[in-house]
Amino acid sequence: MSAPVTPTLLYLDNVSVSFDGFRALNSLSLAVDHAEMRAIIGPNGAGKTTMMDVITGKTRPNEGTALFEGSHDLTALDEAAIAExxxxxxxxxxxxxxxxxxxxxxxLALKENRSPFATLLSRRTARERERIEALLERVRLTAHRHRKAGELSHGQKQWLEIGMLLAQQPKLLLIDEPAAGMTDQETADTADLLRDIAKTQAVVVVEHDMTFVRDLDVKVTCLHEGTVLAEGTLDAVSANERVVEVYLGR
Structure with missing residues (x-):
């Protein structure tokens, strides 16, 4: 295996994506470290979703570099390989x-090489039981373990899906607007949950709720027209005149 090109976990450099002449990403550069949480903000059409599409292999960039763990070229891999x-x-x-x-x-989400049908019918191993217990506790759903998922509140369903994502043992989690539709208490609990996850794994959170972003207390990157407009603490980014003009509107 070749030596890592960069020590960062995720490294995007001059990534551009065009759709029928529209430039969704415009020489976007971004670096996320191991066990770092980053908040991505910006107006609609800023390129946030396209950025995540590039990272996960859903969209191929027209130009630029996208590296994971220094040596894996994300632009050359399909979605399944990137998930692996x-x-x-x-x-x-x-x-x-x-x-x-x-x-x-x-x-069903545990990282095992078995079909979903076989998984549900088989006996759970001691290791599986331990992992399930740990994940349920981590996402605050131990008391709801026997309830049907469809009976959960919107916020609890969000936590369950985060738990299912964690069951896959990812090194990087991309989370899209987790606070949308949540109660104030669920929003606060979700911020606590993501801060806990970021102690051991990298997390990139796309969010519009500035109160939630402040609760996360992490480095913020503001995108506009497919490129980085400002980066730093939320206070520093919020004080940027261009950010106020194009996004915050005050």
Missing amino acids: LGIGRKFQTPTVFEMHSVEDNIL
Whole structure:
């Protein structure tokens, strides 16, 4: 295996993506370290979703570099191969198996080479039970383990999907607007959960809720027209005149 090109976990350099003449990403450069949480903000059309599409292999850039763990060229891999490297993505709307229990949802997501049908019918190993227990506790759903996923609140479904993502043992989690539709308490609990995850894994959070972003207390990157407009603490980014003009609107 070749030596790492960069010590950062995720490294994007001069990445550009065009769709029918529209430049969704415009020489975007971004670096995320191991066990770092980064908040990505910006107006609609800023390139946030396209950036995540490039990282996960859904979209191929027209130019630029996208490296994972220094030596893996994400632009040369398909979505399945990128997921195997340890990149997990959670979309804004939670996707869970609503007719199955919370516990079974976690079981189905465990990183094992078995079919879902065989997984549900087989006996759980001691290792699987331990992992399920740990994941349920981590995402605050131990007391709800036997409930059908469809009975959970919106916020609890978000936590369950994060638990399912963690079951895949990712090194990098991409989380899209986790606070959308949550109660104030669920929002605060989600910030706590993501801060806990970021102690051991890298997390990139795309979010519009500035109160939630402040609760995360992490480095913020503001995108606009497919490139980085400002980067730093939330206070520093919020004070940037261009950010105020194009996004915050005050």
